[in-house]
Amino acid sequence: MSRLLSVLFDYETVSSNNIKEIWVSELSRCLRYSFLARRTPVRFNAETLMKMHIGAGLHMRLQKILAKHGFEAEKRVERKTALGFKIVGRIDVYDPSEEAVYELKYTHHLGAIDKVKLSNYLRQLHYYMEMTEAKLGYLIIVHADGQVTEYRRTQRYTDLEARANAFGISVEENILPPRKPKPDSECAECPFFSFCWGGKK
Numbered sequence: 001m002s003r004l005l006s007v008l009f010d011y012e013t014v015s016s017n018n019i020k021e022i023w024v025s026e027l028s029r030c031l032r033y034s035f036l037a038r039r040t041p042v043r044f045n046a047e048t049l050m051k052m053h054i055g056a057g058l059h060m061r062l063q064k065i066l067a068k069h070g071f072e073a074e075k076r077v078e079r080k081t082a083l084g085f086k087i088v089g090r091i092d093v094y095d096p097s098e099e100a101v102y103e104l105k106y107t108h109h110l111g112a113i114d115k116v117k118l119s120n121y122l123r124q125l126h127y128y129m130e131m132t133e134a135k136l137g138y139l140i141i142v143h144a145d146g147q148v149t150e151y152r153r154t155q156r157y158t159d160l161e162a163r164a165n166a167f168g169i170s171v172e173e174n175i176l177p178p179r180k181p182k183p184d185s186e187c188a189e190c191p192f193f194s195f196c197w198g199g200k201k
């Protein structure tokens with residue numbers, strides 16, 4: 001294998017283990033995954049890694065184009081919970097002229113997006129809307145065949161405070177959050193599948 005591919009395939013994600021700082025992305029997906037990812041560097045297979053690189057490349061290109069039209073890319077947001085946990089995040093794209101939050105996602109799936117994934121994406125969008133007090137939120141999903149799906153939201157209410165406090169306590173007190181009642185599509189793609197469910201997928 002070439003050195004180029006070795007470098008790309010050796011890529012592993014390491015989550016911060018700052019107890020008082022919680023990322024919105026950690027709260028948007030399975031909390032048990034987020035807890036485990038803080039302790040174990042996560043390695044993905046080559047195919048998944050390349051899909052992640054494609055998605056990251058698309059983000060950079062779109063953000064660069066949009067920045068020329070008054071949109072803010074990678075806007076940093078913060079909020080403190082009543083229990084003192086700091087929630088931090090970076091909004092993909094923010095439009096100050098419409099006070100709108102945009103969450104961009106790339107998927108290699110064609111057709112309708114998986115329900116669990118969609119619910120996690122919308123949760124993330126709602127959290128950013130709450131943190132910025134945005135009036136509008138858009139989830140833009142770009143499929144590998146060039147199809148684009150747009151979801152528009154005007155509702156701001158979320159469970160952000162409760163979920164952040166629950167996750168913060170589990171990290172602070174080293175309590176592993178429970179696994180889901182039964183494995184779902186998020187579990188099927190999860191590197192901790194064997195740990196949670198035993199055996200192979």
Ligand code: SF4
Pocket residue numbers: 030031032033036178179180183184186187188190191192193196197
């Ligand atoms: S396998 Fe499922 S329950 Fe376990 S950490 Fe992954 S997503 Fe969460």
